[in-house]
Amino acid sequence: MAEKIKDLRSALDMLGNMPGQLIETDVEVDPRAELSGVYRYVGAGGTVMRPTKEGPAMIFNHVKGHPGARVAIGVLASRKRVAALLDTKPQELGKLLWKSVDHPVPPVLAEGPALCQEVVHLAEDPGFDLAELVPAPTNTPDDAGPYITLGMCYASHPDTKESDVTIHRLCIQGKDELSIFFTPGARHIGAMAERAEELGQRLPISISIGVDPAIEIGSCFEPPTTPMGYDELAVAGALRGEPVELCPCVTVDEKAIANAEYVIEGEVVPNVRVREDQNSNTGYAMPEFPGYTGPASGECRLIKVTAVTHRKHPIMQTCIGPSEEHVSMAGIPTEASIYGMVEKAMPGRLKNVYCTSAGGGKYMAVLQFEKKAASDEGRQRQAALLAFSAFSELKHIFLVDEDVDCFDMNDVLWAMNTRFQGDRDIITIPGVRCHPLDPSNSPSYSSSILDQGIACKTIFDCTVPFSQKERFVRARFLDVDAQRWTGADFYG
Known part of the structure; x- marks a missing residue:
């Protein structure tokens, strides 16, 4: 591997050294629809309405209303970039992930102070406001509100204490409140929240934002490949050849990813449901991967936020739901799962x-x-x-x-x-x-x-x-090394 990827910053440094893979801008951008509107043209791709294209990742250095914060988008919105970040070839990604699932490297507790806790904001502090602390974008004018789209949600089962990481739809609802949408029966943390509710308990949860790309890809595995009790952070550990480091949260009994840019700490409140668009009344949630803006849910769970911690000069990471970034995160783990299942059969x-x-x-x-x-x-x-x-x-x-x-x-x-x-x-x-x-x-x-x-x-x-x-043999061309004539590598 040319460069060691250990967090979001080292991943961005690597992309910055790859021609045409990263753009930085100092022009101020409004996180309310404008930021995603810009990236739609630059590099969203996927199922986003045309005109769009697969292009470079982008860093916005001046975000309106958030002095000192930056926003990165599109880091995984290219199969070529994902392959480079995971040190493999684009066509080998599924097989690499399949091998990583079979050879997990479990996470460990970090030694010493955690980078994600360089700055700590407690919900009980005067002036605490989630929307001001976290520059979460609103993807379109129709969105229910600002969304955290790349939050690594980490929680533990109330009975077994087994932990899991998943990405969920998170909308800022108030100064210390988030809504979280659980697709029925589809994610383990949803099952944990259901069990906690049966017990009349709050479920401690951490939301780590801006992490190693291996964590983002690994977190998107689903059953039956990773059943209940399988911590997908172990996939990221296998991909990197070293364990993901965790740290104890400051205010709740849970762990967070130690080198994340931001961590939101809180608890899923039992027996409370919120309407996702209660502040906007648009009737919509946010753009989803099929290319349409999804309807707002009236059955979201409520997270009561207890703290926000972050690195100095943090970088918010986000994605557009229908972009090529979702294709990478959802599609490559599915490729791995299908390949492994059929290979066994x-x-x-x-x-x-x-x-x-x-x-x-x-x-x-x-x-x-x-x-x-x-x-x-x-x-x-x-x-x-x-x-x-x-x-x-x-x-x-x-x-x-x-x-x-x-x-x-x-x-x-x-x-x-x-x-x-x-x-x-x-x-x-x-x-x-x-x-x-x-x-x-x-x-x-x-x-x-x-x-x-x-x-x-x-x-x-x-x-x-x-x-x-024998009737369907493709035209046979001479197998040559074209680089001898052109100086360019055409073979990926």
């Missing part, structure tokens, strides 16, 4: 997996499958069924042969145009649970849909029948 057949930008990293996957014998015919569809059974949010799967680049959607669509017939190669599975944020997964869209979030999952089998592989 049919070793050596699945060559790679790509969870595409068009699906926000969740809705669509391309599986590159090699049929090595006549008996492998049909197993490619079995691989797709395995992926569907484990990851309910997947809606569409494209199956391609080993000679098709699964990371190049033009190549995938070429396979669809030359190796696919709609009347024989589409497999539909109606009436299956998918994702509630897909607006087409609604009874109002189709009478075949029984409930919000029910979908028709579809396999597009663009693989050549094994018996006909």
Whole structure:
């Protein structure tokens, strides 16, 4: 590894040394919709409405209303950047994460003072105001309020004391109040909060913002790959080859990530629900990964904030929900999970997996499958069924042969145009649970849909029948090293 990545700052230093991967600006920006509006053009990509593109990460050095604070956005909004930060190749990311899950390195307590606690603000202090302390952006004029989009939420189960880290939607609601949205049944911290509520207890929680990219990627694993009791910080430890360092919180009985830029400490209050847009009344929450602004929830949990700690001259880190950054964080762990599951079931057949930008990293996957014998015919569809059974949010799967680049959607669509017939190669599975944020997964869209979030999952089998592989050989070009003639590396 050329540079040792140990926190957000070292990651930004590395990107600053990579041509075209980081922009800094001293022009003042308003965090209320303007900051995200700028980055929409610079580098958001993903499912953001066009015009947008995949571009560099960006640091805003002057944020209106927040003297001394900076905001970084788009750090992971490029597969190339993620690969560089994790010291691998873009096409190897899923496999790297899969190996890291199987060889976890658990977190440890840091020795000495924690960087994230260089400055401490207690909620009981006069003038304490979360919105002034944390420069959380409002992504669009329709948002419910300022959102913390990259907060690493860390909590422990009231019974087992096993800990977990996840990213949740967090909206600033008051001087010492945050709302947190738990997707029903989808995240472990949600289950912890439910159990604490059953016991009539508050759930201590820390929210670490601005951390090592390995932590952000690792925190996005889901069951069955990382079941209850598996602390995803151990994935980050494996990716880095050394454990993530934690520190005790100042005001609650929980730990936080020791080198985070900001930490918000607090407790999830039992038997209290808040309306996400109670301050704005827009009816909306924030832009979500499918590319639409999601509806405000009336069933958010309330976090009573007890303290904010941060490093000197802190850097707030944020992302745009539908951007390529979400594709990286949600899609790469899903690729790892699918690859590992299919590899165990049919070793050596699945060559790679790509969870595409068009699906926000969740809705669509391309599986590159090699049929090595006549008996492998049909197993490619079995691989797709395995992926569907484990990851309910997947809606569409494209199956391609080993000679098709699964990371190049033009190549995938070429396979669809030359190796696919709609009347024989589409497999539909109606009436299956998918994702509630897909607006087409609604009874109002189709009478075949029984409930919000029910979908028709579809396999597009663009693989050549094994018996006909000799008819579908791509034009064979001479394999040469073009760098000899051009001086440029074209091979990634």
